[in-house]
Amino acid sequence: MKHNIPDSVIKNYQTMVRKLTPKSPLGSGCLRAFVVGGFICIIGQAATDLSHVYLDLNASEALTFGSVFLVFITALLTGIGVFDRIARYAGAGTVVPITGFANAMVSPAMEFKAEGWVLGTGAKLFTIAGPVLAYGISTAVAVGILYFLIGW
Amino acid sequence: MKSLKIGKQTIRFLSAPSLVAAASVVGPKEGRGPLSQHYDIILDDPINHTESYEMAEHTMLLQACKHCLTKANMQEEQIDLILGGDLLNQILSTTLTARELQRPFIGLYGACSTMAESLLMGSICVDGGYAENALCAVSSHYCTAERQFRYPLEYGNQRTPAAQWTVTGAGAFLISHTQHSPVCIPCGTIGKVMDYQIKDANNMGAAMAPAAADTLAAHFQDTGRTPKDYDHIFSGDLGKVGSDLLKNLMKQKGYALIEDNYTDCGLMVFDPKDDVHAGASGCGCSAVVLSAYILDKIRIGAWKRVLFMATGALMSTTSSQQGESIPGIAHAIVLEHREDGMK
Numbered sequence: 001m002k003h004n005i006p007d008s009v010i011k012n013y014q015t016m017v018r019k020l021t022p023k024s025p026l027g028s029g030c031l032r033a034f035v036v037g038g039f040i041c042i043i044g045q046a047a048t049d050l051s052h053v054y055l056d057l058n059a060s061e062a063l064t065f066g067s068v069f070l071v072f073i074t075a076l077l078t079g080i081g082v083f084d085r086i087a088r089y090a091g092a093g094t095v096v097p098i099t100g101f102a103n104a105m106v107s108p109a110m111e112f113k114a115e116g117w118v119l120g121t122g123a124k125l126f127t128i129a130g131p132v133l134a135y136g137i138s139t140a141v142a143v144g145i146l147y148f149l150i151g152w
Numbered sequence: 153m154k155s156l157k158i159g160k161q162t163i164r165f166l167s168a169p170s171l172v173a174a175a176s177v178v179g180p181k182e183g184r185g186p187l188s189q190h191y192d193i194i195l196d197d198p199i200n201h202t203e204s205y206e207m208a209e210h211t212m213l214l215q216a217c218k219h220c221l222t223k224a225n226m227q228e229e230q231i232d233l234i235l236g237g238d239l240l241n242q243i244l245s246t247t248l249t250a251r252e253l254q255r256p257f258i259g260l261y262g263a264c265s266t267m268a269e270s271l272l273m274g275s276i277c278v279d280g281g282y283a284e285n286a287l288c289a290v291s292s293h294y295c296t297a298e299r300q301f302r303y304p305l306e307y308g309n310q311r312t313p314a315a316q317w318t319v320t321g322a323g324a325f326l327i328s329h330t331q332h333s334p335v336c337i338p339c340g341t342i343g344k345v346m347d348y349q350i351k352d353a354n355n356m357g358a359a360m361a362p363a364a365a366d367t368l369a370a371h372f373q374d375t376g377r378t379p380k381d382y383d384h385i386f387s388g389d390l391g392k393v394g395s396d397l398l399k400n401l402m403k404q405k406g407y408a409l410i411e412d413n414y415t416d417c418g419l420m421v422f423d424p425k426d427d428v429h430a431g432a433s434g435c436g437c438s439a440v441v442l443s444a445y446i447l448d449k450i451r452i453g454a455w456k457r458v459l460f461m462a463t464g465a466l467m468s469t470t471s472s473q474q475g476e477s478i479p480g481i482a483h484a485i486v487l488e489h490r491e492d493g494m495k
Contacts, residue, residue, distance in 0.1 A: 005348065013348045013401075017358045020396045022313035029310075078306050087308020088427070094308055103308050111304035114204040128307060 029091055036086070036093035044070050044097070067098055074102035079110065104128040159374025161367070162341045163272075165279035170333035171271075171487065172326050173224035176443035177216045178436070179294065179320030185422045190444035192219055198295055198320055209238065209293035210248040213322040217249060217289050220324035231255045232283035235273050237266040238291045238435055239318075240300060245291050255287075264360075264389050265343070265464030266290045267323065267438045268483035272340045274327040275485070284329045291322035292434030301353075301469060314355040316391045317428035319421055323439025332492070334451045340485035341374065343367035345466065347479045353472050357394020357418075357430055360463040363480035364390060365401035367461060371484050372407050379409050383455035386446060388438035388462035388482070389418040391431035417441035438462045450489050458487045 048066030051057050057065055077083040083103050087094040094100055108127050112120035126133065156164050175192045183194030193215055200208035213236075221228060234253060237260040238245040250257035262269040270288035277283040297318040298305055327337070346363035364387055372378060379385060379402075390398055395416035402409050417438045418431035442460060449455045461484035472478065 005346075010349050013362065014350075016397060016400055017350065017355070017393075020400070021355060021358065021393050024310075024312055078308075081306060084306050084308045088310055091310045100308070103306070107304040107307040110306055111299055114206075128303065 032089060033091045033093035033096075036090035037096060038093075040070065040094065040097045040099055043073075070098050071102040074099040075106045078103050078106040101129060101132070104132070158339065159370070161344070161370045162339055162374035163276070164339040165275050165337060167279050167329065168336040168338040168488070168490070169275045169278040169327050169329060170490075171335040171337060171447065172328045172333040173220050173226075174323065174325045174443040174447050175216045175219035175223060176440040177212045177219070177322045178440050179212075181294075181426065182319055182321055182421055182440065185420075185426075187420060187441065187444050190448065191440065192216075192223075192444070195320075198293075205293055205295035205299070206240065206244060207248075209240070209245040209291050209296050209320075209322075212293070212320075213238070213245050213249045213289055213291040213324070214252055216291070216322040216324040217253060217287060220287065220289075220326055224326045224328075226285065226326070228253055228255060231285050231287050233258065233274070233277055233286045234289065235260055235270040235277070235286060236289035237261050237270065239263065239297050245293075245296075246289065249289065262462075262481060262483065263464030263466050264292070264433055264435050264437065265462040265481050265483050266435045267388065267442065268340070268460060268462035268485055269464075271325065271327070271337065271460075271485050272342065272483055274325075275337045275340065278327050278329050281329075286327045287324060288327060289322070289324040290435040290439050292318055292320070292436035294318045294320045294434075297434060301467075311429055312354045313429055314352070314357065314391075314393045315429045316356055316389065316418060316431050316433035317422065318434040319389075319432045319436040319440065321421075321434070321436030321440040323436065323443045325443065332490075334453070334490055335447055336488050336490045338486055338488055339375070341367055341371040341483065343370075343482040343484070345479045345481050347477050349477045351472070351475070351477050353467060353478065355393060356389075356433060356465040356467075356478070357391040358397060359465045359467070359478035360390055360480040360482065361394045361397035361401060364394070364398050364461060364463045364482040365405060367482040367484050368398075368402060368459075369405045369407055371459070379407055379413065382413065382457050382459045384446075384449075385409060385414045385459045386438070386441070386461065387414075387416045387418075388464075389431070389433040390416045390463055391418040391433065392416075393430050394463070395419065420445070435462075446487070450487055453489050453491075456489045460485050460487055 047069040051065040052062040112124040177193040234257045236246045274286035274288045348362040350359040421432040463482040
């Protein structure tokens with residue numbers, strides 16, 4: 001027990017809060033994420049296919065080109081202050097594709113430039129992407145070891 | 153010695169200090185809001201022609217202080233005491249402003265409740281004779297608050313429907329013993345820290361509402377008044393969710409707020425179409441509404457007695473990440489119209 005407030009009062013209040021706090025619109029949110037996320041994937045696929053045909057890249061090079069293309073576009077849109085508006089509309093639609101990662105790197109780089117290149121941009125560059133990298137790479141290593149041991 | 157305390161938490165001021173002048177400075181988004189024509193200064197650019205948003209917030213606060221002194225027809229040297237605060241670490245914007253003004257300074261931190269906190273402290277000092285003129289000043293800035301408490305500005309994420317938007321704005325108020333004014337401060341209620349175990353940092357209204365209800369109920373109990381005794385009651389920045397919760401809590405406490413004489417300042421700053429979800433927040437929220445709107449109504453006598461209560465979520469990002477709930481606080485002051493102050 002904290003601060004001498006009876007548990008029943010806390011419980012009643014939290015029920016009231018749940019009742020009066022509006023919920024995020026799940027249906028329209030999913031639909032937006034699906035449409036915008038799908039659209040981003042179409043652009044990525046188009047960049048990959050077109051680079052394969054017109055830039056004479058092989059299949060694996062073309063895949064890299066597709067990713068680089070999306071990262072570049074995201075960085076540009078973040079830089080001119082448009083990306084956050086698209087993301088506010090699309091939610092997971094922009095976060096899940098590689099665009100989310102690019103934005104998570106570029107936005108702190110811009111934001112903390114005021115504190116200098118080393119202690120600002122340098123130190124804060126990974127504040128958002130850091131956890132994703134740390135656990136993403138850790139998971140990859142763990143799965144890699146498992147794969148090695150089972151030895152398919 | 154005669155006690156100036158009424159009941160448990162309310163204090164009265166014998167001389168009812170005058171609120172002689174007020175100034176408000178807001179950012180461009182606030183400048184497009186419903187109170188647009190009431191503000192003293194509207195910035196054309198959120199960075200206010202400086203190098204960083206921190207400096208922008210500081211210069212905005214300085215502008216508010218200087219404009220307030222101009223309105224009161226006073227020199228900087230006549231200020232005996234500056235009382236103020238903001239939301240940043242080390243109350244940066246206020247400290248830099250006090251560095252500029254070179255007058256005795258006491259820094260305050262009450263999160264978004266700092267507006268009422270500084271007016272309470274200012275009234276105490278002026279009424280007690282420790283200062284003839286006290287300048288109460290607070291500020292908040294959307295861009296500095298975002299980077300300290302949330303994400304970089306250009307980071308693309310969605311806000312939850314209960315989230316609020318920090319006001320870019322500063323307010324400065326001059327409380328004085330020497331000048332007469334149609335607005336005076338006869339009493340105020342000092343709030344307690346209340347914590348009903350809300351941990352959602354995106355629902356500040358819910359974290360603050362219990363403190364608001366506690367302070368309001370204490371005020372009514374101490375003074376023997378009811379909501380009907382006020383022409384209007386304002387809460388600081390509870391937003392849509394928080395003010396709905398406050399109404400419910402007050403009904404339970406037996407002091408139901410009347411629909412047309414209670415308003416939350418957080419619902420007055422932005423155009424609802426402006427994508428601000430549950431409303432406005434920040435020290436600047438209640439400060440600019442008080443300066444630009446409420447005081448004018450009292451000055452002309454349209455309202456004779458108003459209760460102004462600023463609410464604060466005393467959240468630390470560190471304790472919040474460690475799983476601690478968000479403590480809330482609310483302070484209230486009474487503002488009255490004084491007929492003989494018109495002279």
